[in-house]
Amino acid sequence: MSKLLTVRDLVVEVPARNIKILDGINFSLEAGQTLGLVGESGCGKSVTCYAVANMLPRGIVRSGGSVTFEPGGPSTRKPAVPKIAMIFQDPTSSLNPVHTIGYYLESALYRHQGLKGSDARMEAMRLLERVGIDRARSRLRAYPHQFSGGMNQRVMIAHALAAKPQLLIADEPTTALDVTMQAQILHLLEELKAETGMSLMIVSHDLGVIARLADRAAVMYCGKIVETASVAELLERPSHPYARALIDCMLSIDPDDLAPPVPIPGSVPLLDSLPEGCHFHPRCLRASGECSARFPAPANIGFAHEVSCYHPVAA
Amino acid sequence: MSTPLLQASGLTKAFRHKTGLFARPTTQLAVNSIGFELAVRERIGVVGESGSGKSTLGRLLLGLTEPTQGDVWFEGINHKQRRARDWKEFRVRTSLVQQNPLSALNPQMTIGQQVAEGLLVHRIAGRSGAYEHVAAMLERVGLSSAMMTRYPHQMSGGQRQRVVIARALVLDPRLVVFDEAVSALDVSVQAQVVALLRSLWQELDLAYVFITHDLRIVRHLVDRIAVMYLGRVVETGDIRSVYEWPRHPYTRALLASVPTMDSTVRNIEPPIKGELDASMVSQGCSFRSRCPFATDRCAVETPELRPIPAHGASQHAACHRAEEFPRSIVPQIGMVTERGTASREEMAL
Ligand SMILES: Nc1ncnc2c1ncn2[C@@H]1O[C@H](COP(=O)(O)OP(=O)(O)O)[C@@H](O)[C@H]1O
Ligand SMILES: Nc1ncnc2c1ncn2[C@@H]1O[C@H](COP(=O)(O)OP(=O)(O)O)[C@@H](O)[C@H]1O
Ligand code: SF4
Ligand code: SF4
Ligand SMILES: [Mg+2]
Ligand SMILES: [Mg+2]
Numbered sequence: 001m002s003k004l005l006t007v008r009d010l011v012v013e014v015p016a017r018n019i020k021i022l023d024g025i026n027f028s029l030e031a032g033q034t035l036g037l038v039g040e041s042g043c044g045k046s047v048t049c050y051a052v053a054n055m056l057p058r059g060i061v062r063s064g065g066s067v068t069f070e071p072g073g074p075s076t077r078k079p080a081v082p083k084i085a086m087i088f089q090d091p092t093s094s095l096n097p098v099h100t101i102g103y104y105l106e107s108a109l110y111r112h113q114g115l116k117g118s119d120a121r122m123e124a125m126r127l128l129e130r131v132g133i134d135r136a137r138s139r140l141r142a143y144p145h146q147f148s149g150g151m152n153q154r155v156m157i158a159h160a161l162a163a164k165p166q167l168l169i170a171d172e173p174t175t176a177l178d179v180t181m182q183a184q185i186l187h188l189l190e191e192l193k194a195e196t197g198m199s200l201m202i203v204s205h206d207l208g209v210i211a212r213l214a215d216r217a218a219v220m221y222c223g224k225i226v227e228t229a230s231v232a233e234l235l236e237r238p239s240h241p242y243a244r245a246l247i248d249c250m251l252s253i254d255p256d257d258l259a260p261p262v263p264i265p266g267s268v269p270l271l272d273s274l275p276e277g278c279h280f281h282p283r284c285l286r287a288s289g290e291c292s293a294r295f296p297a298p299a300n301i302g303f304a305h306e307v308s309c310y311h312p313v314a315a
Numbered sequence: 316m317s318t319p320l321l322q323a324s325g326l327t328k329a330f331r332h333k334t335g336l337f338a339r340p341t342t343q344l345a346v347n348s349i350g351f352e353l354a355v356r357e358r359i360g361v362v363g364e365s366g367s368g369k370s371t372l373g374r375l376l377l378g379l380t381e382p383t384q385g386d387v388w389f390e391g392i393n394h395k396q397r398r399a400r401d402w403k404e405f406r407v408r409t410s411l412v413q414q415n416p417l418s419a420l421n422p423q424m425t426i427g428q429q430v431a432e433g434l435l436v437h438r439i440a441g442r443s444g445a446y447e448h449v450a451a452m453l454e455r456v457g458l459s460s461a462m463m464t465r466y467p468h469q470m471s472g473g474q475r476q477r478v479v480i481a482r483a484l485v486l487d488p489r490l491v492v493f494d495e496a497v498s499a500l501d502v503s504v505q506a507q508v509v510a511l512l513r514s515l516w517q518e519l520d521l522a523y524v525f526i527t528h529d530l531r532i533v534r535h536l537v538d539r540i541a542v543m544y545l546g547r548v549v550e551t552g553d554i555r556s557v558y559e560w561p562r563h564p565y566t567r568a569l570l571a572s573v574p575t576m577d578s579t580v581r582n583i584e585p586p587i588k589g590e591l592d593a594s595m596v597s598q599g600c601s602f603r604s605r606c607p608f609a610t611d612r613c614a615v616e617t618p619e620l621r622p623i624p625a626h627g628a629s630q631h632a633a634c635h636r637a638e639e640f641p642r643s644i645v646p647q648i649g650m651v652t653e654r655g656t657a658s659r660e661e662m663a664l
Contacts (some may be wrong), residue, residue, distance in 0.1 A: 180572045
């Protein structure tokens, strides 16, 4: 497999407040692969997505490290310009309420593929049908507020497809949806990935979503990746105490598994008062003296399995 | 047998909707002839997709919305017979916890003021008594009493949710309706709140209705569950039996849609497609437009909520074919067919 994306020592800061949101992020993504980012709110998952898509909001800047694309392949004429599309948690508010669905899709098709007039309309209809919206012709005249959250997420996905992306970034795409709609959207993403060969970055605080879609997973805490492994390995042999704790607080519907959740004590610290050393130490049951002195360097503990912890949980 | 704490019968709420500028308003039954009983200290979960009528049911039970038809009794008194004084008493003995803790809290008031408000309004305590009461309540939900002087924006999401719970419990109510109280929170915070509610309930004389679209959370918090679809209860029973052997295709689909922690479960067709379709309500089974098992009978005959004989007295389902479905719902055991995709029928059978 060929590498699509390499992120090295990425640092993102808020210059006005002199705080680091991301502090030395490293990962890479192969063409066609899916990477899952997991962690509690405020750990930097969305900012990682924005940094990769080169869409950081005003007020926060990349101050170090690199994000490199190697789109490769003989058909790529302009290898340095990656095609990235992004979808978000709240589709209804990310769609402009004054434009019809048709306008939204057709203008994207013009921008990305140069399609105009009836060509654009035909392609917009095809995309809507592809993402599971029936009566596409009449739906092109509809406005976002006339659609449910699930339908608008489908529209967002159609819009993303108009860019023929090599990488689709999906930031909590199903968090605001019912489980039934979540199952539909997750399956749609699976199918589209298989059809187009695009890579996917999926963010969720729900490990079940990551388990379903991702090949590899990275666990984030306070702006750092603390563990990364194949998703199967991470779920079976989580090694970082935080990864382990996240898994232990997942609730199950399995009738044989009646164990109540084991909550993680405390909460994610604020960026302007991060604990010294390993940021997780005030909440960690395995913490010792050295944990609060210096951040633990990442170490390989298995095939493509890296963890930053002085006292990783044994397999 | 003692009187139930809360009872409802034939509860119905119709809303008039205008779909377009010139369209004729249509009537929608958000809640459609629901019967309901809750014992002292009993915990019931209400689940279903959004739009199925869960919040409306919660508001009807608390007398915050007038029913179009039907009755609600609390401690033996019909809501319709309550006078202003009785409503006051009722408000002390019940409370509602809603979805978003940030919007539920007043940004301009300290945590202490907000938790104390009910005590002062209902003259349960004077200022100094209230202070002690609030401090004790905050400690009880796992917050330090020093938090009293803070404002909501100075707290994490999980801490705010604890404040909202403290405020709901400070009057020592007999009944609380939790409406999506933990749905918007991180899984880690959900786990904290679930653990908190479990331990609080042990200590309190409290019954609750826990409304959620999250089937993972509710399982750890209730004794009984009611599954709603388009305003009706389509399945109900004790939580264990329903999760072990769901009888209604909708319940089965909801459970089968929950993501598992098994990374080998992939390329599974969604158990049901589409969304709620309110045009299905008038006649027949309102789930038929999405049900893989619908027959001609389902289009004409509305299934009654009836006991499922083979499976203990407590489980009821509103499906003509409820006896035909096996115990297992497939995706949980990770079936992937040779094509890599399990079909809808294979999934559910
Ligand atoms: N535009 C911004 N300005 C300042 N801080 C920000 C901005 N966006 C995000 N942050 C901060 O960066 C951290 C990471 O945020 P985010 O990436 O949204 O987390 P996640 O997606 O994991 O919940 C948070 O502490 C958040 O407050
Ligand atoms: N105040 C209202 N006016 C008109 N329609 C309403 C009102 N409240 C709820 N509805 C409608 O009733 C149905 C059920 O809504 P709700 O009780 O909020 O469901 P849930 O809580 O299960 O999502 C929905 O179709 C909704 O649009
Ligand atoms: S480095 Fe120390 S504090 Fe950090 S996760 Fe490992 S054991 Fe816990
Ligand atoms: S009554 Fe018919 S349509 Fe309704 S759930 Fe049962 S099988 Fe499906
Ligand atoms: Mg985010
Ligand atoms: Mg609701």
